[in-house]
Amino acid sequence: MSRARIARWLIVIPMAALALATVYPLVFTANVASKTRHEYVLDRFSAAESLRWDNFEAAWSSAGMARYFLNSVVVVAAAVALLLLVGSMAGFALSQLRFRGSRALFLGCLAALFIPFQVIMVPLARTMGQTGLIDTYPGLVLAYTAQFLPFTVFLMTSYYTGIPAEIIDAARIDGNSVYGVYRRIMLPLGRPALLSVGILNALFCWNDVLIALLVMPSAEHRTLMVGVTSLRGQYSADIPTFAAGVLIAALPVLLLYLFFQRQITAGVTVGSTKG
Template sequence: MSRTRTSRWLVAVPMGLLALATIYPLLFTGNVAMKTRREYVLDRFSLAPAARWDNIVGAWTSVGMGRYFLNSVVVVTAAVVLLLLLGSMAGFALSQIRFRGSSVLFLGCLAALFIPFQVIMVPMARVMADLGLIDTYPGLVLVYVAQFLPFTVFLMTSFYRTIPPEIIDAARIDGNSVYGVYRRIMLPMGTPALLSVGILNALFCWNDVLIALLMMPSAEHRTLMVGVTALRGQYSADIPTFASGVLIAAAPVLLLYLFLQRQIADGVTAGATKG
């Protein structure tokens, strides 16, 4: 019994310390956001004397974080919808439809996962500039789709391969076309995987800085993470305002992790087991 308790403590203590190290920066940032500049300069580690929301309101309105937030919502929503549509169709085709070259296409998607964006960003930027899509929402959405589609196809293919082919054959015998099987059978059965992959892709797009910074050079079209990065230079002397911008950017991600953590974990292991 004592050995069991000792082993539990050996796991619980490091995990508790890790959780504290993860939570503390967020608590510190929230505490700084509630201070005035004078209070922060006098003692940056003390607790804020009162819960002041002036810095957060100012960052949302005066600094332009509200505009950046809206830009991110529009771009991320459009990108995730396209990723789920294209990824689910490709996953269905690669996993359940027999055609020549399907294995090669799947291996191509798998290989694309290992190509860093830094390798292709210069030719990609030149292509998008030639098409006139730099500093446009459609251009950024298309780049997000191109960057994260291999990941989506891989997970959806892995998930759809766990569905018995007898279900597809029965649907075809009932008179469903390939599109009917996809719409009536595969989409409803793939809802858990679609939800998980959608959440992961939303997090990827929301937290991105490099692609958005490359595709959206103007201040008007900045996404939220690029806006937070710009705040670091513009408000380096006003740390409470910068901390407020960080909180605004982190809030949606924290809410997703808080309420949808099970779906996020399922998305990581989608298709890993047969059943």
């Protein structure tokens, strides 16, 4: 066997093992969700006899997953829209507009990436409690924006730094204001990075449990991931229903990644190499 083939197998085998380790939990959960409680108790690892939708219906309606799903969609959509708006404006300003303190401001955003949320969760909870934002949709949207804005600003600044300054100067000579340059030039040119950071922020917000649990304590305003964690205690004796709830929560994220994986990779790559 040639050295090239040996080197290829040394790469393929670990990657195949990693892929199997990633896919197997999803397949196992889908198999458990298709079982009855009796089938699960008898043998949790055997294949389900047939595809059953009863567990999904119970998780969606009886367990309140429909309400949690709607809460997550509303909060994530609003948070991502606000993140893209503020992040793209800040990225344009920090990369193309020269003003005093811009470098220090960018370094501050970069430093904020290294601060774990657990460090600021107590001050955040106190501040939001004093301003009446606890257990409100705007409160959770602002919390997500504050948490993920440094990443958004960093990526957009890195991407916009690679745009030649001559384009900006030409647009200003044509009579565009700063806002006009941002709207007519920077937004269209920044679509790859905007798509990438928007999808990544959507994944971050959708999968979050800690921030949503801190800001939204009531059962009515729970997000989907917090609702899934509550199912574990509510349906501790009905694991197939709990597994169905887990699949309902994971399916939107999985579909989003499958449909936009190329855009995610391309956007992150372009933004990093141009910066």
